[in-house]
Amino acid sequence: DQVIVYDEPELARFAIEPYTSAFEDFIHSYQPGSILVGATTVGRQLAPRVAARMHTGLTADCTILEMDESTDLSQIRPAFGGNIMAHIKTPNNRPQMATVRYKIMNAPERMPGESGEIVNRHMPSGKLVSRVEVLDIVEKPKEESIENADVLVVAGRGVKKPEDLQMLQELADLLDGQLACTRPLVEAGIMDAKTQIGLSGRTVRPKLIITCGVSGAVQFTAGMNHSDQIFAINTDPEAPIFKTANYCLVGDLYEVVPELIQRIEARKGAAHV
Incomplete structure (x- = not known):
């Protein structure tokens, strides 16, 4: 309903002390009962302060x-490595504060026309002082993030050797997607932690996700079960992933994936002709 804006020169770039002061000013002025902060790099610094x-x-x-x-906010989060879901309430203090994982909720539909109100607030420079001096800013090379991918191919424990990931990468490339993985592959040092899906990794909502040799433990599925279409390949017909998947294929990924690649290539070739 309202957007509260603090547009001061001291807030041009993120600095923890001025941002905290502005946030505190907002809370004292508006007395909100609950505050949600994105669990981003900035949000994880700002919210606790x-x-x-x-x-x-x-x-x-x-x-x-x-x-x-x-008006007690029930804040539910994974605990003990994702083995339980903790329900946390803070009934004795306000505001109730929580950081929220990226892409864990549906984005609202865009509404035609404008609504709501923009409220500009001003703070004196003396309250926005930072004791941290920025000496230089070095731009980081842009990275592809699995959270933003429309298509993901996920390598699970069923992948026998690191070299076999090339086959899954080929499938991901054909679909203009990215390669992701489950926790065992990260722990084995085969893939980077930034590519891990699950409660101890990243939460994703792609249009299509293809899991290859993934059993589907609750810690993993909680990080991807809101995907539009879930296609699962596993040799075990009782694998938990099949309870979450839209399409279930009982089979060996070493037989299924090459055939998938072949069919997609054939279809793409026919389309180009």
């Missing part, structure tokens, strides 16, 4: 949120 200033609790990396009639 603001919570400490306000003498209130903070639940990090929430995956589900529910509001009780009493």
